[in-house]
Amino acid sequence: MNMHKRKIALVAHDNLKQALIHWSKANYPILAECDLFATGTTGRLLAEQTGLEITCLLSGPLGGDQQIGARISEGLIDILIFFWDPMAQVPHDADVKALLRIATLLNIPVANNQSTADCVLAMLRLSKAETQPWVVNFKAPQPFNYSGTLKQLPNRGNQLPLTTRMKYRYTPTMPVNLA
């Protein structure tokens, strides 16, 4: 089983920053064992108020979401915890959408609220205890469009650097009938 250090991106919109800080304090021991990345303000507040070591990128409205999305597309982020605000508009909505899209497409675990974030960390704890290996499947399942036609995607796994590819096992999570 591959037990490489998990790389987690943490992001919260303004009304949810306190919730993410509270959640991060509650989960400090396991988060402290991971490589953490965050958008600018989220990361600064988290580092100040939890003591976690975090690589702070740009602030979200200034490109931070895009930086995280780029890292995901390069296979450099394993998990996205993004407490986005379903009740507020943000000026960089296009960036938020792009980040959620690339994380979904590339099939990394994405938690958009606290209960899902708890589930993700529960899996992390299990895999750490080696009772239940947790394999992140980096090969995105083939998406269907709404008319039911299968869209072909290249096998992205083969385009990744070898070091990145070696971190993942390519067992399909969802059987797709290409016939």
Ligand SMILES: O=C(CO)COP(=O)(O)O
């Ligand atoms: O806006 C954000 C995510 O879309 C978060 O950015 P900050 O962490 O810089 O506030």
